[in-house]
Amino acid sequence: MECTFEPVILCFCCQWCSYAAADLAGSMRLQYPTNVKILKVPCTGRVDVISLLKALEEGADGVFVSGCLIGDCHYVLGNQRATKRVAYVKKLVETIGLNPERVEMFYNSSAMGPQFAQCCRDFTDRIRNLGPVCKIEKTATGPTPEQRASA
Amino acid sequence: MVTELEKVRERFLADIQNSIYGDVMVVGGGISGIQAALDLGTAGFKVFLVEKSPTIGGHMAQLDKTFPTNDCSMCIESPKFNECARHPNIELLTYTEVDGVQGEAGNFTVTLVKKPRYIIEDKCTGCTTCVEYCPVTYPDRFNQEISKNKAVHIFFAQATPLVTYIDESCLYLKEKKCRICSAVCKTGAIDFNQKAQKIDVKVGAIILSPGFKPFDARLRDEFGYGRLENVVTSLDYERLLCATGPYEGEIRRASDREHPHRIAWIQCIGSRQILPGANSYCSAVCCTYTQKQVILTKDHDADAECTIFHNDIRSYGKDFERFYQRTANIPGVRFIRSYASLGKEIAESKNITIRYAAEGGVKEEEFEMVVLSVGLTPPADRNDIAARFGIELNSHGFCKTNPANPMETTRRGVFISGAFQGPVDIPESVATASGASSQCGELLSYRRGKLSRERIYPEERDVSNEEPRVGVYVCHCGANIGRIVDVPSTVEYALSLPNVAHAEESLFICSTEAAQKLSKSIREKGLNRVVVAACTPRTHEPLFRDTLREAGINQYFYDMANIREHCSWVHSKEQEKATEKAKDIIRMSVARACRLEPLLEYDLPVDKAALVVGGGVAGMTCALSIAKQGHPVHLVEKEKELGGMARRIHYTLEGLDVQAYLEDRIRRVYQHPGIRVYTEASIVEVAGFVGNFTTRLKSDRGFSEIKHGAAVLATGAEEYKPSEYLYGQDEKVMTQLELEEKIAKRDKSIAGSRGMVMIQCVGCRQEYRNYCARICCSHAVKNALKLKGINPQIDITILFRDMRMYGLREDYYREAADKDVKFVRFEPEDRPLVEAVVAEGRPVIRITTLDPVLGQRLLLDADHLILSAAVVPSEGIKKIAGLFKTAPGPDGFFQEAHAKLKPVDFGAEGVYLCGTAHYPKHISEAVSQAYGAAGRALTLLSHETVVASGSVCDVDENRCVACGACITVCSYGAIDFAQTPKGRKAAVNAVLCKGDGLCNTVCPTSAISLKHYTDEEIFSQIDAVVPPRHAHAH
Structure with missing residues (x-):
């Protein structure tokens, strides 16, 4: 069962650092699983709670945000805001019974192609181990997605 | 007689036809040359950027990171490569060397030799298939010969132009064997028949930026x-x-x-x-x-x-x-x-x-x-450079420059920038590049805009009533994508997606020919959205946006599906899965494209005048350079007279007579009809934004309201007033500036001093002022040398922590030591002790210090104690920074936009800085920055309008509840409340908005949205991330 499950993973990259890191991983021909799909945003500070939740709701099995290194945000504080938001979403998904490990924040400067590829590999492994998103992973502290949908 | 005239005319016409004309030639394509070319090109001059290696970039491209911010070097430099390559006024000539220069300022003829790269640049797409097949490996110069590369290769991954070249290690060039590259090149770009080519180019001025070795x-x-x-x-x-x-x-x-x-x-x-x-x-x-x-x-x-x-x-x-x-x-x-x-x-x-x-x-x-x-x-070929360009070198082999102007060579019309003046770091190289470009501008102001081009596009079609009709173009990128991803199947897949009206594949969608075809098919198929599935938007989006504009479609109707860097290259071992992922990426892109909206880029008029705040050397130099290029300048000085700190400086280490120089500057400022001077001035209010500032000030002229397009802040710095070492208590204790004034006035007690001690780092390099004031070491050595010149018997001891005589100043340090100036180091935790005592019947200052070399305490009785007092930010700097919506840095000096590549720009557009308000610096360095700030200001002032990006935030007034959350979160002050017919609502100033979208996420009613990254657009991509079948499976 485990080996046939191919998770869908969405990655939000800021256009300055992390998108460039992903490009660099490409020009260095570093290999990572095909599961990761990249969505470019101007700044990770633009990624809101809804977007992260929506990704999981639409059926992505994991979602991560990759921003500039802390202190290097081209818009000063965007990545710090994203960090807080990701932490918040982790709590939220836990409340609805999903494993918070499905949501993560990473930091990759535009020179960190190898590290970006590593993030993709590690995160894919993590999600592969967690299994598909629809499975409620532990006792929810709030309504399940199904209950929410019916409400 | 008539025939004679006709002959002259014919010769003249033939001359014009056979020549290539430009305004400025920049020789050397490192970061300094790149900056000079960009500034000149943007300021309306036609520039030839000549580089002898196969790509621009220079040594900066080899660096991993840059100090002291540890920014990735290539990441900050490579966007400038692209800017150069796409600039309508910059002609890039790589792998090209200068053979000779004739003529004079305003009319040079430069003979260039374009070396054969054995590649037809127009045909090469940079796919690197040839590199893969080339059998010859040789040490890679870019990697300092630590690793190997092929005889045919691209110099480095971000090279510009992104085309290969064939090195002399090639088998065919050496032994007429092989030619595998010709066989595998699908575009027929390899040409072994190329010969070195001579080109004559006529320009008005030359900037030499050959860099260092x-x-x-x-x-x-x-x-x-x-x-x-x-x-x-x-x-x-x-x-x-x-x-x-x-x-x-x-x-x-x-x-x-x-x-x-x-x-x-x-x-x-x-x-x-x-x-x-x-x-x-x-x-x-x-x-x-x-x-x-x-x-x-x-x-x-x-x-x-x-x-x-x-x-x-x-x-x-x-x-x-x-x-x-x-x-x-x-x-x-x-x-x-x-x-x-x-x-x-x-x-x-x-x-x-x-x-x-x-x-x-x-x-x-x-x-x-x-x-x-x-x-x-200095560059290895410095003597050749000197001979060819007719300039002189100094004793170290660097360029000989005017001591008051580090960019001016001994030949009129030939300027330098970067490390050819001596060892300098990147910001200095960039500032001198902008500075040299400003001086070219002064020389050639009369011909600005005559040869420069701006692109003209057809009128945009209104598609607001049309259903989305998306065109999808999938690129093979030679074999880069095509060998891994099954391109035909992705085209077929794209055609199955909703709203896709057309899809096709292309071998190289970025080639000039394919781009033209794309433009044509947009018109013919009536497309109103375009998705190109190819490489990264970071390099190629501008090209395709341009193509859309040429096809009469709004450029924001474009999205790029990155199936190379993010797919074929990173999944090269999983062809099937890579093809599936390519389809996913295309699906997301098409979904997004359907939601895209046309956006307007704003054209805002630019006021042609400049405001320069601060009438010291930096401010005056900057004001003069801007004024000489035909722009009105308002020069504002808080004191009664112009001159600033330089009024107290009499000579420099290099021997410049500062007072004579200053007098000349002041005279020129007052004589220039374009400069209006305001003294005893204080700024009351600054309103507006880039291109359109209004500043109100009080001065000797009463109240004035000045409209200006750009502002330069050159508010200077001050000497620290020591509270230590008996300063102010004993008249034998004074600062270096006070000593210098006494020397200049030929004070007898100073000239006859029997012993003098100088203490360095007074008021800086301490916890409470944690920076080095840069100039004090040179200042001490300068005064010591001057005193030794007046009275060789005078006993001088300098107590220091590190003698920071950087660059060519080291020579004077050595000279001082040779002239018996004693240098004794002290440790910060064991500072010299100073007391006033009477020794041998006369009052002296007694200094006790530990000599770490001898391990002994020294007792020095001196007639005079000189304190090398720090340079500190001027008192008013905070207020000025606040007025112009910038913030001082941690040490209280102005904070530039980028420590390396924007050393004289502020983060706020249209505002520039120079001189000691930025950081302590020598006069020559302040002058470099002053010209640099002028050069940067001209890139703005030379335009009629300034364009603002269309991807900015917008408020839906019906939804806005005026909570102010967006106003708080914006780092740029771009949002404010405004009265609207619907009441008090948040309003975005599109000019100040940087398009980060931070405000979107805090708005409780989703009233504010960042155009081009709206919720709808992002959600459409998220919706499409899971393949439809996959979604069912869950």
Whole structure:
């Protein structure tokens, strides 16, 4: 069962650092699983709670945000805001019974192609181990997605 | 007679037809040349950028990171490559050298030789298939010959132009064999028949930016470079650190490819030495780049033990002192102040021993790797450059420049920028580039805009009533995508997606020919959205947006599906899965494209006048340079008279008569009809934004309201008023500036002083003022030399922590020592003690200090104690910064937009800075920055309008509840409340908005949205991320 499950993973990259890191991983021909799909945003500070939740709701099995290194945000504080938001979403998904490990924040400067590829590999492994998103992973502290949908 | 005239006319016409015309030629395509070309091109001049290597980029492209911010070097430089390549007024000539120069300022004829790259540049798409098949490997110059490359290759991954070249190691060139590359090249770009080509170009001015040559460590054979495998130079090490380097960012040593843990750096290799082959000057950058390398080494390997053998630590630049402390405080990092020599190589381990002076004698220690911090030397072909361009060099082989203007050579119309003036760091190279461009502008102002071009596009079609009709173009990128991803199946898939009206494949969608075809098919098929599935938008989006504009479609109706960097290249071993992922990426892109909205880029008029705040040397120089280019300048000075700090300076280390120079500047300012001077002025209010400022001020002219397009802040700095060392209590204690005034007034007591002691670092390099004031060491040496000139018997002792006589100033340090000025170091925790006593019947200042070399306390009785007082930010700097919506940095000086590449720009557009308001600096450095600020201001003022991006935030007034959350979160003050017919609502100033979208996420009612990244657009991509079938499976 485990080996046939191919998770869908969405990655939000800021256009300055992390998108460039992903490009660099490409020009260095570093290999990572095909599961990761990249969505470019101007700044990770633009990624809101809804977007992260929506990704999981639409059926992505994991979602991560990759921003500039802390202190290097081209818009000063965007990545710090994203960090807080990701932490918040982790709590939220836990409340609805999903494993918070499905949501993560990473930091990759535009020179960190190898590290970006590593993030993709590690995160894919993590999600592969967690299994598909629809499975409620532990006792929810709030309504399940199904209950929410019916409400 | 008539025939004679006709002959002249014919000759003239033939001359015009056969010549290539431009305004300025920039020789050297490193960061300095690039900046000069960009500034000139943007300011309306036609520029030829000539570079002898196959790509622009220079040494900066080889660096891993840049100090003191540790920004990735390539990431900040490569966007400038693209800007150059796409600039309508810049003609890039790579692999080209200058053969000769004739003529004079305003009318030079430069003969260029374009070397054969054996590649037809227009046909090469940079797909690198030829590189893969080429059988010849040879040491890769870009990687300092540590790794190998092919005989045909692209110089480095971000090379511009992104085309290959064939090196002389090619089998066909050597032995007429092989030609595999010709066989595999699908575009027929390889041409072995190419010959060197001569081109004559006529220009009005020339900027030389040839850069530097790293010191050849082989010239100091005792350090073993080239003989011992594990001895590398700092530039080699830079490549080892870099992710694109020989070991993909892993630090390995040559002997066994292991990661070294004990690494030593030896400073001043080839610098600060009078030895055969070495240079006497200080290379100015090595101390800080070594610290950077140490920090990065510790990032790579937290357990690494880093040891730096050094002389003085010269952390003289902005934020350098803190950077030094940061390095020194890392556990496992040792700074050892000692000369170091190589002991031996240990046969089994290939480790190397270093001998150095330590307490209790000479110590020998073993290291796994040794890095030689090599200095900067003039270009290898400096004598040729001098002969060809008819300029003179100084004794070190750098360009001889005007002491008051480091960009002016001995030949009119020929300017320099960057490290050809002597060892300088990147910001100085960039500032002098902008400065040289401003001086070209002064010379050629009459022809600005005559040869420059702007693109003209057809009128945009209104598609607001049309259903989305998406065109999808999938690129093979030669084999780069096509070999992994099944391109035909992705085209078929694209056609199955909703709203896709057309899809096709292309071998190289970026080729000029394909782009034209794309434009044509947009028109023919009536498309209103375009998705190109190819490479990264970071390099190619501007090209395709341009193509849409040419097809009469709004450029924001474009989206790029990155199926190369993010797919074929990273999944090359999983062809099927890569094809599936390519389809996913295209699906997301198409979904997004359907939601895209046309956006308007705003054209805002630019007021042609400039405001310069501060009437010192920097402010006046900047004002004059702007005014000489035909723009009205308002020069505002808070004092009664112009001149600033320079009024108190009488001579420089290099011998400039400052008062005469100042008088000349002031006269020129008052004589210039375009400059209006306001003295005793204070600014009351600044309103507006880039291109349209309104400043109200009070001055000797009463109240004025000034409209201006740009502002330059040159508000200067002040000398620290010491509270230590009996200053103000004993008249024998004075600052360097006060001493200088006394010397200038030929004060008898000074000239007859029997003993003088100077104390350095008074009021700086302390916890409460944690920076080095940069100029005080030179100031002390300057005054000491002047006094020795007046009275050679005078006994002078300088008490210092590090003598920071960086660059060519080192020579004066040596001269002072030769003239018997004594230099005694003191430790910050054991500062000299100063008391007023009577000795041998006369009142003296007694200084007690510990000499760390002798280990003894010295007692010095001096007639005069001179304090090298720090340079501190001027009192009003906070207020001025606030008025112009900028913030001072941690030390209270103005904070530039980017420490490396925007040294004279503020983050706020249309506002520039120069002089000591930025950081303490010498007059020549302030002048460089002043011209630099003028050059940058001209890139704005020379335009009628300024364009603002369409991707900015917008408020839906129906939804806005005026909570102000967006206003708080915006870092740029772009949002404010405004009264609307619907009441008080948030309103975005599109000009100030940077398009980060931070406000979107805090708005409780989703009233504010960032155009081009709206919720709808992002959600559409999220919706499409899961393939429809996959979604069902869950």
